Amino acid sequence: MPELPEMENYKRNLNQLIQGKVISNVIVNREKSINVDPQTFIQAVQGNTVSLVQRRAKHLLFRLSNGKVLLLHLMLGGWMFYSEEKDKPKRTVQIQLSFGNMHLYFIGLRLGYLHLYTNAEAEAELADLGPEPLDLSFTKEDFLAYIEKKRGTLKLKLVDQHFLSGIGNCYSDEICYHAKLLPERKLEDLTSEEKTALYTAIQTVLKEATDIGGYMEHPLFINDNKTGAYNDHCRVYDCEGQPCQRCGTKIVQTEISSKKTFYCPNCQH
Ligand SMILES: [Zn+2]
Structure with missing residues (x-):
């Protein structure tokens, strides 16, 4: 999706x-x-x-x-x-x-x-949607204050549209990978350093993916070479069995509440 x-x-x-x-x-x-x-x-x-x-x-x-x-x-x-x-x-x-x-x-x-x-x-x-993660007014301080009392499994919170807007199955895994966090971690157990890493990962992954063109399967118009170009840039999503770009360990696939989830079992903690 x-x-x-x-x-x-x-x-x-x-x-x-x-x-x-x-x-x-x-x-x-x-x-x-x-x-x-x-x-x-x-x-x-x-x-x-x-x-x-x-x-x-x-x-x-x-x-x-x-x-x-x-x-x-x-x-x-x-x-x-x-x-x-x-x-x-x-x-x-x-x-x-x-x-x-x-x-x-x-x-x-x-x-x-x-x-x-x-x-x-x-x-x-649209009233029930959570904050836009790339909104310029949504600063790191806002994010840290926002998640202070939030609880739940990282993967499931990231895809929850009431928590944050616009993140789904693919980018939740890419964000966890970038932040070096296991997707089954609990939000309430993250250290302040890990929360900062999570904020940075959300910003970095979503901006990079947008600028590259996202992962759509089809172009939008004739000679559109950009739409879908992010497909080749996923580090973990749909990369089961491939070597992690950071440490070489094979990426594994699991399910969290029946949601497909990919991560590196070595360098994500
Ligand atoms: Zn790794």
């Missing part, structure tokens, strides 16, 4: 591609992917300009010129592609937003969705 770096990469690219452009046509092939009837959806969206694409946690918000918001969550298997009709992927498209002869295709939206909201409704949908 796409996490903060993947969605941030999409956001940056989409602002280049569609910001300020008019949505000339809307096609809804799968009613379950939206939250209102297709006619209402199309009437509210078509003819509007995309004024801005924003990200919150693993969501994107497409802000429209009429003040409405399209709230996207790709969930497991969802992705987007932006192209002319002739380059359309040979996949089932659930929703299509057209910008003249260019089209933004939403693909693999089985659990994922594109919901139409007012600004207030979108705010309410």
